[in-house]
Amino acid sequence: MTQFLQHSNNANDPDWWRGAVIYQIYPRSYQDSNGDGIGDLQGIVARLPYIADLGVDAIWLSPFFKSPMKDFGYDVSDYCDVDPMFGTVNDFKILLEKAHDSGLRVVIDQVLSHTSDVHPWFAESRQNKTNPKADWYVWADAKDDGTPPNNWLSIFGGSAWQWDTGREQYYLHNFLTSQPDLNFHNADMQAALFDAMKFWLDLGVDGFRLDTANFYVHDKQLRNNPPKGRPVTDDGSAPSSNPYAWQYHVHDKSQPENVVFVQKLRTFLNQYPGIMTVGELGADDSVGAMIEYTEGGDKLNMTYTFKLLGTDNSATFIHDAIHEFESRAKDGCWPSWPLSNHDVARLASRWCAGDEALKTYAAMQLSMRGSPCVYQGDELGLPEAELTFEELQDPYGITMWPAFKGRDGCRTPMPWEMSALNAAFSTAKPWLPVASTHGELAVDQQSGADSLLNHYRTCLQQRKLLLPLIKGSMDVLDAHKQVFAFVRSFEGASLLCVFNLSDTPATYHLPNGVAVKELADFPQSNLTLVAGQKDLDLAPWQSVVAWV
Structure with missing residues (x-):
């Protein structure tokens, strides 16, 4: 099997990521190449010229691994294979080669905190309490009254514990019940994750976006989280209507041992020159977590939180958030400040922003210290898509409806051509509908010099010539x-x-x-x-x- 080497410049420029602009692609919704209504790897390859022309430095691909897709790829059933709906491993190799030829690095999502419940590891672990993988997941006995071990909550609603009748124990799931949490107190399990990452490193990926990077390690004593009370406003990590936001999460995540694992991960990745890591951190002290996970140069290269992914877009809030980080940052600390991603409402709607405001936000984001992530469609100014309950696919939104409508509204297909069938995303019915409000913002409609798309292109082009904005x-x-x-x-x-x-x-x-x-x-x-x-x-x- 032919393998491609890493990007040729990684060894010569291991800090390529410092100041790089990363373009996030949600593969299901970018471009469908085979007419099944779902975006795929070949579709991304076809759109690489557009991405390269935009002027970004790297692409981040949300999960495309084999999965039952109950959480759309964030429930992995095979870490070392491509789900057939997205293509094949060979398709990924072609994407990697073509991206590198276009001057783009490739960063892939790694979901290490949990797997799908149909992953072979979990199938073995749940059989009994004595099998070789019995301790690869977080299992705990019920209380004497049969209730869960503690008060930890799932982000997707309800208890974070699910009863398993086979083992007669509860297993931990910070997300869906079909996403059991791995036990990072187990060294053999950690080694298996490193082997899975090695598969993609050997193919030539340039970095990893680490999903829920502070969720890896749990408190061994399973102590209750203290109460916080209902928040006044949404901070981006969870809506205030979700009881998950009503606790201080001091025991179910962000444990000291989590940082130790991240250091171990860094040591492993250092075998490969120029590998970038960007960690997603959802924490009560989000700025403190960003610093803790990047200081010293022996952990993650950079991190991001939901600090700027909430609804507060006032100048004072943004000033205070950035000032807090910059005043507390230590040697090695490098941030990423996304204004949108696949988990929150679109920027144009969340911050009630018109075209001129969006141009200002773009210039601001691309001027701040760090390595900004731009979510697909933000360069077009796409607003949040309005979907009916019947159109929803996201289990989070289905559970929390109508107070919280889930994440489908920011995941609808990319509009390429206003007058084409399904905006040229697919020749078949898309997995989510193309928003009626998106057609006039399609790529082919933004050729004018004053368009938001061309504003992004110009900002990105000129940014490369202004070194203070990069380094x-x-x-x-x-x-x-x-x-x-x-x-x-x-x-x-x-x-x-x-x-x-x-x-x-x-x-x-x-x-x-x-x-x-x-x-x-x-x-x-x-x-x-x-x-x-x-x-x-x-x-x-x-x-x-x-x-x-």
Whole structure:
């Protein structure tokens, strides 16, 4: 079997990921190549020229592994095979080769915290308490009254414990009952996961997005989580209507041993030059978790949380979130700040943003320190799709309806051509409907110079020429109720980045020591600057990127 080597530049530039822009692809909804209504790997290959032209540096593929698809691939039944609905391992090899030829790195999702309940490991584990894999999953006896061992909750609703009549024990599932949690206190199980990752490393992948990266290790004593009470607002990790958000999750995740495992994982991955890791962290102290999991250079390369994936889009909230990270960050800490992904409502709807606002958010995201993730369709300004209950596929939404409608609204097919059948996503009925509001935002409708798509392209192109935006440090400036401002510096050069995140004019007074010189070549609203001026009068949603 032919194997492809890693990207040729990984060994020469092992820090390629630092400042890289990552484009997230949800394979089911990107491009269908065989007319079954479901996107696939060959479809992604066909759209690689579009992705390369966009100007991103890497693609992140949500799971395409063999799975019963009860959680659409995040319930893996074989870590080392491609699910037939997406294609074959050979199709993935072709995608990898074509992506590398196009200058794109390939990052794949790794769901290590749990498997599907039809995974052979779980089938063996649940047989009895003495088989070789009996301790590969988290099993616990019932209380004397038959109830679950503690008060831990599943993100998808109800108890995090499911009774198994064969073993007469409960097993832990932080998500669906069909997604049993692996036991990371078992070294043999850890080794098996490393073997699975080695399969894809040997094929030549360039990195891993680590799903629920702080969920790996649980408290051995199975202590109850303390109460938090119902939150006032959604923070992106779970809606306030979901009781999961009503606990402090101090025992079911984010354990000290979890960091030890991540260090072990880093040591394993260091055998392969230039492998990038970005971890998803859902934690009560999300900024603290980002720092803990990246400091020192012996853990993850970078992490992201749901900090900017909630509903608060005020300038003060964004300022405080970024300032908190930058003020607490230690050596080695490198963030990723996504504004959307496959788990939260679309940016355009969640932040009630029109075209001009979306352009400002794009410029802001691509200017902040870190390696931003752009979710497919955000470059088009797609709003959240409205689906009926009968159209839902997401088990999370079906359980929580109607207070929470699930994640299907951000997962509908990518619109390529407004007038084509199913917006040229598929010749068959798509697995989720193409949103009626998406046709006029299709790729073929955004050829104009002032389109959001071309704004993204220009931002990404110019960003590559402004090194402070890629590798530079970040100094967050004074808070303002309308404006978010910071300075990026690298090798003696500094860029001032100022964004009016409101629909009314604003004046921002630059602090002592910061004075503009001239505008940088980066997409921004028309503005006349006088060298040394201290007050910036900003129009609604105006961006300013200037040398200082």
